[in-house]
Amino acid sequence: MIIADEVRSALEDGRGVVALESTIISHGLPTESSARVARQIEHAVRGSGAVPATIAVVDGQVRIGLDDAGLERIATDPVVVKSSIRDLGNVCAAGLTGATTVASTAYLAHRAGIRVFATGGLGGVHRGAAHSFDESADLPALASVPIALxxxxxxxxxxxxxxxxxxETLSVELVGYGTSRFPGFYIQDSGYAVPWVARSxxxxxxxxxxxxGLGLPQALVVANPIxxxxxxxxxxxxxxxxxGLEALAAQGITGKDVTPFLLxxxxxxxxxxxxQANIDLVLGNAQVAGEVACALTR
Known part of the structure; x- marks a missing residue:
């Protein structure tokens, strides 16, 4: 694991650090704009007073914080592997370049000592999971990683x-950030409530x-609406x-290919x-995460 000098210094000095995933760069945004947007996300973290740490695997090495060359590589290389926790061993052993998901980013950030993580939308249970058992690895990962997402x-x-x-079953705590309604990614209200509200x-x-203080091992999910x-x-x-769901069924797309296809x-x-909504919500989350990371240092 290679921790960038800026990130390492911030962690050693007790300053706020925010982990950022890299799948959004390689698989969530168009290639022609992904590197630019990734820098905007990092800038939003810096604007709140914290240090960004974009996480990825580059040539088999876990990077906690990417330089410009590494970020461009993740954004433009057509063979970047979408890497959840179960893929990390193979990606590293084979010397490949991988973009980390919410699950693997949370895991690696925790290993590096980072407490706060910003992303766009959390993965979850897919439609029809009662028959397919298709559920994102994000959920069980957050049940064992004490990070704020x-x-x-x-x-x-x-x-x-x-x-x-x-x-709820996995005991992953959930708070709405300034809202009692659970956001739905592109929309502010998914139609469901949140059990707790944090206003700052x-x-x-x-x-x-x-x-x-209680030694709880699960993550805290902070739901921040667009x-x-x-x-x-x-x-x-x-x-x-x-x-999109009709096209998904017609083409027989399943598993980890579902989310990239629908996005x-x-x-x-x-x-x-x-x-544009995707970019706006990620930038908003990065700013809030930076504020939380800085609040933790006070």
Missing amino acids: VCAGVKSILDVGATLERL ADEVAAVLRARD ADGKEMPRDLHDATLAS AWFHEHTHGVSL
């Missing part, structure tokens, strides 16, 4: 209700300190989701509306 809820392409049930970064930090005026129109969202479907069939 700031996200815009779960991706609306998933079974939101079932995902919330699984989070200091309140989130207080919850994390209390959890540390900003007012930035969400996708509900009718456009619902129509695009319905057509690409949204990007293509909303003519850029979903892409």
